[in-house]
Structures are given as C-alpha cells and as structure tokens.
Amino acid sequence: xxxxxxxxxxxxxxxxxxxxxxxxxxxxxxxxxxxxxxxxxxxxxxxxxxxxxxxxxxxxxxxxxxxxxxxxxxxxxxxxxxxxxxxxxxxxxxxxxxxxxxxxxxxxxxxxxxxxxxxxxxxxxxxxxxxxxxxxxxxxxxxxxxxxxxxxxxxxxxxxxxxxxxxxxxxxxx
Amino acid sequence: xxxxxxxxxxxxxxxxxxxxxxxxxxxxxxxxxxxxxxxxxxxxxxxxxxxxxxxxxxxxxxxxxxxxxxxxxxxxxxxxxxxxxxxxxxxxxxxxxxxxxxxxxxxxxxxxxxxxxxxxxxxxxxxxxxxxxxxxxxxxxxxxxxxxxxxxxxxxxxxxxxxxxxxxxxxxxxxxxxxxxxxxxxxxxxx
Numbered sequence: 001x002x003x004x005x006x007x008x009x010x011x012x013x014x015x016x017x018x019x020x021x022x023x024x025x026x027x028x029x030x031x032x033x034x035x036x037x038x039x040x041x042x043x044x045x046x047x048x049x050x051x052x053x054x055x056x057x058x059x060x061x062x063x064x065x066x067x068x069x070x071x072x073x074x075x076x077x078x079x080x081x082x083x084x085x086x087x088x089x090x091x092x093x094x095x096x097x098x099x100x101x102x103x104x105x106x107x108x109x110x111x112x113x114x115x116x117x118x119x120x121x122x123x124x125x126x127x128x129x130x131x132x133x134x135x136x137x138x139x140x141x142x143x144x145x146x147x148x149x150x151x152x153x154x155x156x157x158x159x160x161x162x163x164x165x166x167x168x169x170x171x172x173x174x
Numbered sequence: 175x176x177x178x179x180x181x182x183x184x185x186x187x188x189x190x191x192x193x194x195x196x197x198x199x200x201x202x203x204x205x206x207x208x209x210x211x212x213x214x215x216x217x218x219x220x221x222x223x224x225x226x227x228x229x230x231x232x233x234x235x236x237x238x239x240x241x242x243x244x245x246x247x248x249x250x251x252x253x254x255x256x257x258x259x260x261x262x263x264x265x266x267x268x269x270x271x272x273x274x275x276x277x278x279x280x281x282x283x284x285x286x287x288x289x290x291x292x293x294x295x296x297x298x299x300x301x302x303x304x305x306x307x308x309x310x311x312x313x314x315x316x317x318x319x320x321x322x323x324x325x326x327x328x329x330x331x332x333x334x335x336x337x338x339x340x341x342x343x344x345x346x347x348x349x350x351x352x353x354x355x356x357x358x359x360x361x362x363x364x365x
Contacts, residue, residue, distance in 0.1 A: 058229045059228045
C-alpha cells in the first residue's frame with residue numbers, strides 16, 4: 001500500500017483514536033496542523049493548547065491519574081523545553097506518548113532549528129524514552145500503532161519521531 | 175494579616191469527601207498536605223516544579239464528576255505561570271488552583287520571590303480568564319474557600335496569604351510510582 005504524502009496525519013489521528021487517547025496537548029506546529037485540526041474537531045478529545053511543551057508532560061500525567069490516555073504533539077525544539085518535567089514521567093512511571101515533528105535536519109532554511117534538532121534522539125534516550133523514527137509515509141501507521149501499544153501497555157515514555165522529509169520544507173518567502 | 179500554612183491546609187481538606195482530589199506542589203505544600211493527614215487521593219509531588227497546576231488540569235478533564243484542588247506555593251506557580259493561561263483557556267468547572275503565597279522560597283533559605291515585589295498572582299489569574307479569583311487573608315475567607323471546594327461551579331483561583339514560617343517537615347510517601355498507583359486504585363480507574 002502506498003500512502004500519499006498528505007495522508008499520514010489522518011492515519012496518526014485514527015491510530016491514537018483507536019488507542020483510546022482522550023486528551024491531546026500541543027503547541028501549535030505546522031507539521032502537526034492537520035492532526036491538530038482533527039483533534040480539535042473531535043468531540044471526544046480534549047484538545048489542550050499549551051504555552052510550552054513541558055505543560056503537556058504534566059497534563060498527560062494528570063490525565064493518566066484520572067484514567068484517561070493522553071498524547072503530546074510537539075516539534076523537535078519543544079523537546080528541549082520538557083527535560084526536567086520528564087522526570088515526572090520517569091519517576092512515577094507514567095505512560096507518555098510524544099509525537100515529535102523534526103526540524104533542523106532536511107531542507108531546513110533556519111539554522112536556529114539545528115542545535116536542538118540534532119540532539120533529539122540522544123536526549124530522548126538519555127530520558128529513557130523508547131524512540132521510533134519514521135521516514136516514509138508508508139511506515140507511519142504501522143509504527144504509530146506499535147508506539148501507542150507500547151506507551152500504554154508497558155507504561156513507557158515513547159516518542160514517535162517524524163522525519164522532516166515527511167513534512168517537507170517550510171516556505172519562507174511568499 | 176496572614177494565615178498559618180498548616181492551619182490553612184487543614185481547613186481546606188478537613189472533612190473532605192471521596193470526590194476531592196488534591197495535587198500539592200513540591201516542597202512545603204506537600205509537607206502541609208501530609209501533615210493534614212495522608213489520603214490516597216493526594217498526589218504528592220517531590221519534584222516536577224512548575225507542573226502541579228497542569229497535572230490538576232489533566233486530572234480535572236479526566237474526572238469531570240470529581241473536584242480537583244491544586245494547592246501549591248508561589249515559587250512553584252511562578253515557574254509554571256503559563257499554566258494559568260492554559261487553564262484560563264480551557265476552564266474546567268471542577269478545578270481549583272490555590273496558591274499559598276508567602277513571598278519566599280522556603281525550601282531553599284527564604285529568598286524573596288517575585289510576589290514579594292509586586293507580582294500579583296490574583297491579577298494574573300484574572301487576566302488569564304479565570305472567572306473566580308479570590309484573595310484569602312483571614313479565617314473567614316478561608317472558610318469560604320473551603321466551602322467552595324465542596325461545591326465547585328467553575329474554574330477557581332485563590333491566593334492564600336500565609337506567613338513565612340517553616341514548620342517541621344512531615345514527609346509522605348516518596349516513591350512516585352507507588353503514589354501514582356495508590357491514587358489510581360483509590361479512584362478505581364483503568365486504561
């Protein structure tokens with residue numbers, strides 16, 4: 001099955017829906033725009049726009065305490081905002097599903113995105129997260145399914161890292 | 175006039191029913207809550223500074239039929255000030271964010287916090303769109319806040335002015351996974 005470039009956000013949405021996710025925290029991000037729209041349009045999902053990504057780590061912990069599953073959407077720069085708050089998930093063994101769109105690695109015009117983008121996978125591993133990297137549209141649904149199962153089945157921190165080539169370059173001059 | 179922190183915490187959680195869930199901030203408010211009596215519906219924090227209010231939001235959204243009280247300190251609230259904007263944007267009717275404000279960082283040697291020098295958490299919460307913002311400075315206002323916690327009808331913020339003392343530490347459970355599992359078991363939640 002070949003997945004058109006623009007379809008994978010819908011597949012991600014369907015995967016987290018099937019996985020029973022009821023709260024979605026996000027800092028607005030162009031790469032996640034379609035997924036954010038789908039979540040906002042779904043009456044069974046609490047969409048929570050955040051001022052910074054670390055709020056989402058705490059939101060997801062609260063959701064799990066109350067019996068709901070949460071997902072956190074961010075771009076790679078946002079991971080840097082989360083590091084100390086990830087100690088909440090690590091210490092208490094909260095399940096945490098992070099869907100991370102990459103910046104700073106492919107057709108990146110903005111060099112300020114590179115420092116954080118270049119260390120995303122190392123930071124995640126230092127924080128004891130399971131890392132699933134997705135590069136091709138065809139891979140998204142299958143890997144996302146496994147990420148959701150591992151997050152909530154094993155009560156793990158899991159990051160689905162969506163390569164910048166999936167998203168395409170940002171248009172800087174219009 | 176200021177209130178004594180342990181007495182203030184006791185007034186807020188005494189005679190609590192099973193549907194009041196409490197999230198204190200790391201440090202003094204966690205010790206205050208432990209001193210008021212252990213309860214599996216307390217999610218004690220020993221870290222995650224700046225996260226208490228957001229844990230409260232996720233919990234309040236997940237448990238609309240129960241009430242959630244975040245009871246934290248001014249330093250902890252200041253570290254996660256954006257959470258007030260996020261909560262003001264979402265406005266769950268069953269969430270109260272209560273800040274014990276003594277204007278100092280008690281755990282680290284009583285250094286002054288921003289609130290000692292004019293930063294007003296009530297005006298910030300009000301400007302974030304939280305409809306009910308209370309200034310609690312005496313026993314009467316504290317009793318009113320305690321009564322509201324028993325019957326929340328809209329997102330509430332309260333600043334409780336407390337004196338800058340440091341009562342003996344009362345330490346609750348420290349194992350985060352155990353605190354979490356005990357809390358969830360008390361609520362009877364799965365998933």
